[in-house]
Amino acid sequence: MDHAETVTRHEPARRRFMQFLLGGGLLASAASFLYPILRYLVPPAATDLGGDSVVAAKVGDLKPNSGKIFRFGSRPGLLVLTADGEYRAMSAVCTHLNCTVQYRGDVREVWCACHNGFYDLNGRNVAGPPPRPLESYDVHIKGDEIFVSRRRRA
Amino acid sequence: MTTRITRRPWLLAFAAACFLLSAALCGAQTQPQAAKSSCVECHSSFPAPTGVTEEQWAADIHAQKGLTCASCHGGDPKDASPEGAMSKKAGFRGKPKRTEIPALCAKCHSDGTYMRQYDPSLRTDQLAQYQTSVHGKRLARGDTKVAVCIDCHSVHGIRPAKDPRSTVNPLNVASTCARCHSDAAYMKDYKIKTDQFAGYSASVHHDAMAVRGDLSAPTCTTCHGNHGAAPPGVASVENVCSTCHVFQAQLFDTSPHKAAFQAMGTGSCITCHSNHRIVHPTDKLIGTGNESVCTNCHASGDPGFTAAARINDDLTKLDEALKRSDEVLDKAERSGMEVSQARLEEAQGHDSLIKARVTVHSFRPEKVEQDTQAGMKIADKTYKAGLQALAERDYRRKGLGLSLITIVVVLIGLRMYIRQIESRDQSGGS
Amino acid sequence: MGNTPEAVPQASTHTNRLVRWLDERFGWEQLIAPLRHKTVPVHKLSYWYFLGGMTLFLFMIQVLTGILLLLYYRPSANEAFESVQYIMTQVQFGWLVRSIHSWSANLMIFTAFAHMFSVLFLRAYTKPRELTWITGMVLLFLALGFGFSGYLLPWNTLAFFATKVGTQITGQVPVIGKPLLIFLRGGEEVTGATLTRFFGFHVALLPGITTLMITLHILLIQRLGMSVPRGLEAAWKELPPNKRETPFFPNFFAHELMAWYVALGVLGALAALYPWELGSKADPFAVAPAGIRPEWYFMFMFQTLKLIPAKVGPIDGELLGILGFGLVGLIWVLLPFLGGDRYGRRQVFIRGLGVFALAYMFSMTIYGYMAAK
Numbered sequence: 001m002d003h004a005e006t007v008t009r010h011e012p013a014r015r016r017f018m019q020f021l022l023g024g025g026l027l028a029s030a031a032s033f034l035y036p037i038l039r040y041l042v043p044p045a046a047t048d049l050g051g052d053s054v055v056a057a058k059v060g061d062l063k064p065n066s067g068k069i070f071r072f073g074s075r076p077g078l079l080v081l082t083a084d085g086e087y088r089a090m091s092a093v094c095t096h097l098n099c100t101v102q103y104r105g106d107v108r109e110v111w112c113a114c115h116n117g118f119y120d121l122n123g124r125n126v127a128g129p130p131p132r133p134l135e136s137y138d139v140h141i142k143g144d145e146i147f148v149s150r151r152r153r154a
Numbered sequence: 155m156t157t158r159i160t161r162r163p164w165l166l167a168f169a170a171a172c173f174l175l176s177a178a179l180c181g182a183q184t185q186p187q188a189a190k191s192s193c194v195e196c197h198s199s200f201p202a203p204t205g206v207t208e209e210q211w212a213a214d215i216h217a218q219k220g221l222t223c224a225s226c227h228g229g230d231p232k233d234a235s236p237e238g239a240m241s242k243k244a245g246f247r248g249k250p251k252r253t254e255i256p257a258l259c260a261k262c263h264s265d266g267t268y269m270r271q272y273d274p275s276l277r278t279d280q281l282a283q284y285q286t287s288v289h290g291k292r293l294a295r296g297d298t299k300v301a302v303c304i305d306c307h308s309v310h311g312i313r314p315a316k317d318p319r320s321t322v323n324p325l326n327v328a329s330t331c332a333r334c335h336s337d338a339a340y341m342k343d344y345k346i347k348t349d350q351f352a353g354y355s356a357s358v359h360h361d362a363m364a365v366r367g368d369l370s371a372p373t374c375t376t377c378h379g380n381h382g383a384a385p386p387g388v389a390s391v392e393n394v395c396s397t398c399h400v401f402q403a404q405l406f407d408t409s410p411h412k413a414a415f416q417a418m419g420t421g422s423c424i425t426c427h428s429n430h431r432i433v434h435p436t437d438k439l440i441g442t443g444n445e446s447v448c449t450n451c452h453a454s455g456d457p458g459f460t461a462a463a464r465i466n467d468d469l470t471k472l473d474e475a476l477k478r479s480d481e482v483l484d485k486a487e488r489s490g491m492e493v494s495q496a497r498l499e500e501a502q503g504h505d506s507l508i509k510a511r512v513t514v515h516s517f518r519p520e521k522v523e524q525d526t527q528a529g530m531k532i533a534d535k536t537y538k539a540g541l542q543a544l545a546e547r548d549y550r551r552k553g554l555g556l557s558l559i560t561i562v563v564v565l566i567g568l569r570m571y572i573r574q575i576e577s578r579d580q581s582g583g584s
Numbered sequence: 585m586g587n588t589p590e591a592v593p594q595a596s597t598h599t600n601r602l603v604r605w606l607d608e609r610f611g612w613e614q615l616i617a618p619l620r621h622k623t624v625p626v627h628k629l630s631y632w633y634f635l636g637g638m639t640l641f642l643f644m645i646q647v648l649t650g651i652l653l654l655l656y657y658r659p660s661a662n663e664a665f666e667s668v669q670y671i672m673t674q675v676q677f678g679w680l681v682r683s684i685h686s687w688s689a690n691l692m693i694f695t696a697f698a699h700m701f702s703v704l705f706l707r708a709y710t711k712p713r714e715l716t717w718i719t720g721m722v723l724l725f726l727a728l729g730f731g732f733s734g735y736l737l738p739w740n741t742l743a744f745f746a747t748k749v750g751t752q753i754t755g756q757v758p759v760i761g762k763p764l765l766i767f768l769r770g771g772e773e774v775t776g777a778t779l780t781r782f783f784g785f786h787v788a789l790l791p792g793i794t795t796l797m798i799t800l801h802i803l804l805i806q807r808l809g810m811s812v813p814r815g816l817e818a819a820w821k822e823l824p825p826n827k828r829e830t831p832f833f834p835n836f837f838a839h840e841l842m843a844w845y846v847a848l849g850v851l852g853a854l855a856a857l858y859p860w861e862l863g864s865k866a867d868p869f870a871v872a873p874a875g876i877r878p879e880w881y882f883m884f885m886f887q888t889l890k891l892i893p894a895k896v897g898p899i900d901g902e903l904l905g906i907l908g909f910g911l912v913g914l915i916w917v918l919l920p921f922l923g924g925d926r927y928g929r930r931q932v933f934i935r936g937l938g939v940f941a942l943a944y945m946f947s948m949t950i951y952g953y954m955a956a957k
Contacts, residue, residue, distance in 0.1 A: 014570075018571055018574060021570065022568060022571055023567075024563065025560060025563035025566070028560040029563070029564050029848075031560075033848075036676075036677035036680050037681075039677050040655075040676055040678060040680075043675075044675055071498065074495075075501075076498065076501075093501075097508055098505075099504075099505045114508045114509055114512065115401060115508075115512065128400075131366070131368045492862070550679075554857075558849050558853065561845050561849040561852075562849075564845050568838050568842045572838045572842075575834060575835060
């Protein structure tokens, strides 16, 4: 009897506290779920996925007989515009000790500054320590964008 | 009993013809067409040194090109009797003397017109080269212990150098030279060491060829020459090494060591790196520690000593900075953070360290510092990126903590709610 | 009974007005009336009732996170891996959505199996609940199909080879195996075509069938009510006043909500503390790395196939294993028709079978992981 009385006397206060706790908790938890979802819906600034096909540069970025390093996946790639106006692309990771190679317009070959390794424009190792050729990539031009993609094997 | 086949004679003839034809084809299926000779018929059953088996001879490039025993030894291979085959009348020369062998081989191999029939791109200057070599010169003076053609190329089973089984294939050259040059007893009368093969086998050049399969790696003949074999003079050591190690030689030429080593008469590169036992250099090779070579000449107090210490310091610092950045990026990656951009930049940091290790050959700390400073900047940047990734991870965990708190509040609230409606159900509404 | 509207927390007058508006146009009150009267039996084993709802909740989480992932995922071999990488690293809270999706998938399959076994041991599949059991088994197979098709979508090395092996095993089924393999793979080999196909299965075909099955499953449960353990069923039939029940709304649902919130907390913690791995991009021409294994829910079958000798008599060992599993699956689906009466003696045998199956799956899974080390 006593217990029931105490219960009934405290009930309105307890009920209000419970409602406050439950309502507040539900709202707060809902907010903590909705906040990430709403942030998720906003597209990020960087839209390029950087996948198997990458925009290496725009037409006009390169002068003839020059090269440019671009990001391909998580490794560097080399894009070259030859003196004849042809685009060539290959991996920029030297097969000797993984230094980043560069294009030399004076000798018209790809050169590794670490140990003086040379590759021709097909990626073949022609002089110095590199034991293997550089992987070549395909180049496609769409509009004014230069796409570099991995060679599709047969 | 007559069978169907005997009742039809044309069928029988046809079957016989097939049988004979296949037998003939089988018989004709021989291994590399070696010219049949009576020499081999007898000599294949003899023991060494006069024994030559059919198998051995068939593997020889000369046999495959249609030459016979008589091409070098004279005689008549068609005559089955020993007297006739090995008669002076038939031009039999027998076993040539060692001093005669180079000239014998050169009879064909120095004849451009003759060799063009077989392989137009083969060189024909081997004899001329040989005559400039230590072997050739000593042979001319009567020393028959030195190497002649058949010692390196073997005899009666000679394979072209491209063949990996050939004794003069790059993979096998060192062991071929070592047959004499590592034999202390054989080399007793000559005033040269016999530890070259042992040294080379422990070297990074041997490792590149034998272990990593790079056939362009140097072996004995790369630095000493093959037919014109002679050790490069002290003055030419740098020239020989720089055919591959271009940058190191260029830097060395600008360094104070060039003049110093020339004056001392030591062989530039080999002073620090040795000639045969060239091991993979570590950062410890330069500096003032007990594994360094600098202290062989430099003592505490002299400028060379200080320079060596500084260079070693720079290299070690960069190496450590790159390792530290690598560790933090590893940690971030393991916690699920994505750090591929930082990894890309880290690779460039490694580039700087590799370049710095080449620049060492200028022996000028300022030049080395140019490379190491660039690397330090990058290592610093990637380290910071790693720390940022870890901070992001902690931020996520804080966010999680917050939402877990709200969840606990809801759970408490629900518990209270349940208690209340249950007590009301029990006491209140029937 | 205390099922008056006051039992629900005081709704505001606005909600009352909305309810009245719906009722005048939709017959709302009549529609939800059965729900107001719905009760759930209360007894020692009541807690097992939560498993079904938990599976449903986790499925809804999958749908929600799946739709969010759809906004950024690209289902082509060229871009799939990079798009998942993009979600994990560039999209705000992408890591959270993706990790929750992967973790919840595994939790859902676990609760689905637990739910199935609890129904088995509580003998809740017997007449009149045969169809509920069958729709439930179909849902279990659909869940495994979701798991298998979804696993390939990130297009990483592990997933690629797991799919290769999994479809290879399917191809061993006699007669229909090869056409089935080609149907699944979209060709002879696992290629980008497989990825596109699996994507179609995962986001369209399977969800469609699953929605239908869930609707049927829940409708049946609604119609038939919750089963109670055998002993209680008899006791309560004798003395109806002893029946202990609780209203579904709000009591049971409040309990269920607690369970769901705990699940949310667990998922969040797993996503933040153990984010799902990205792996490395699949290379169809690379050699399969050592230690290829399927996800844990397929491990017991995989390990069994590995243990069967290459030839058992005249029959190919792997084929025998596949047929064996097919047979067991069929028996499992048909259990309500094979088990006889709920109080019959055959039930003891089925319980034994259930215990054996559970122990077998458990130990084979562990064995598989230890052997892979």
